Amino acid sequence: MNDSRGRRLPRVGPSRTRRVAYGAFGVASFIALWKLAFVFNWAPRGTIPDPFVVPEALWQEYAGGRLLPAIGSSLVHYVWGLGVGTFLGFAVGLMAASARWFDDAHYMLARILRPIPPLAWVVFAIAWFQVSHAGAAFVISIGVFWVNYFATASGVRDVDPRYYELARAFGHGGFIKRVTSITLPGAAPGILSGMRTGVGQAWMTLIAAELLGVPGMGQEMNSAAGVGAYDAVVVYMLAISLIYTLSDGLFALIENRALRWRP
C-alpha cells in the first residue's frame, strides 16, 4: 500500500498478496542460506550463529535484564543527538538560504568541516564529555546536523520566488510573515524529508559511538561478541532494525499529516 516514502501507490488486492508472499519467500531464502552457512562453516567456526537459536537468545537477553536497559540507554542519547542535530541543522540551513551575509560568512567553514566523518569526533567527544550520554549524543548530532543542514538549505532555496511576490502583494512582505507564510510551508517537503533521513542516520552513528563504551545496544553487542555470543549480537541488530522501523513509521505519519496538501 505504501512505498518507502509513505505515498500511496495504486495496488489492488491480489497483487498485494502476491507481493507479501514473494517478500516472505525472500526472507525465508535468506534464513535458509544463513542456516547453510552455519551448518557448513562458511566462516571461521563459531562466528556464524545458528539462526534457529536467535529466538532463544532474544529470551536470554530479555530475561537476563540486558535488552531493555540497553534499548532505554540507547534511546536517551539517540533522542538528544537527533533533537539537537536536527534543530541546529535546520536553523543554520535556514539562515544560510535566507541571509546572504550569513551564507557568505559560513560557506568556507562548512566546506572544511563537512567532509569530516562524525565518528572522527569521537576523540573529542571522549575528551570533553568522557564516556557519557552527552558524548554519544554529540557524535550523533554531528551526522544529523549535516543531513538537516543540506536538506533545509536546498528546500528553502527551491521555494518558487513568485510566491514571495504574492506575499508582498498581499501584505506578507515582512520577514516573519514571509518566513511563516511562504518559506517554511514551501520548503516543508525538503525539510521534512531531511529530518526523516536524519532519523535513520542517527542510528548509523549511534551504534558506532557506543562501541567505545557508552552504555546501550552497541556496547552490549561489543561485549557479547567479546565472549563469542554472536547470537546475542544478532538479537541487538534485529532490535535496532525494529526500533528504526517504528521511529521511521512514526515520522512518516507526521510527515504525511503535515504535507497532506500535496496531490
Next chain:
Amino acid sequence: MSDTGLELHDVGYRYPNSDSAVFERLNFNIAPGEFVALVGGSGVGKSTVLRCVAGLIQPSSGRMQAPANTAKGTRPSAVVFQDTRLLPWRRLRANVGYGLAGLGLSKSERDARIDEVLALIGMKAFGERWPHEISGGQAQRVGLARALAVRPHILLMDEPFSAVDALTRSRLQDELLAIWKRLNMAVLFVTHDIAEAAYLADRVCVMGGSPARIVFDERVPVEHPRARENSELQYFAQRVSDAL
C-alpha cells in the same frame, strides 16, 4: 470607496543594470470605478506597469498617484495573477483570506469576508478543498476572490484569463463584469487579447514602441451590457489592432 483614482505622470522603468528603459514617460489615469484595459504585444512591459502600480517594484522615473488607503480592512490595490498563484499548502478558504491578515479585522469579520467573496464567485461549497483539487478556471476564480476579499480601490489583473480554455474564458469575463458592476471598484486589466479588452473595458490603452509609450487611449464607444458580435465593437477592436 476613495475619491482619488490612479494617475501616472511620465512614469518610466528600467531594469537595474540595464541601459534602455522598458517604458518611458507613460501617462494615463484611471478614474474611480473605471475599467481600463492595457493592451500590448508580449515583452512591451504591460505587466511591469501593473507591478509598479501594485507597489511591487519602484518606477525609475515619474510620479504616480495611487488611491489612498482610507477605509479600515481594505487595501489600495490587489493583484490577480495569470498563474493564479494559489498557495498549494493552504485550503481555498485560507488562500482567499491570505490578504486579510494585518488589516485589523477580527476572526469573525475575516470569515464573513471569505464567505462573501466565495459566494460572489460561486464557490461557497469549495472552501475546504486544496488548490490541486480544482480546475484551472476555478483556481482563477479563487485568485480573483482573494483579491476581492481586501476590497481594493483598484483591482489589478495581469492577463488573468489567458491560460484557460476559450469557453471558460468567456464565462469568466462575464462573471468579472457582473462582479465589477456590483462592487464599483476601478480595474486595470492587462491583456494581449484585443477582443477581450474591447468587450470588457470602459477604455482601452495600447502600449507600443521601444521604450514603450501609450500609443492609443480611447473610450470603448459601446455601452455595457455588450454583445460580443456588436459591429461597432468589432470596428473598435480593429482600430486597436491597427494601433498595435
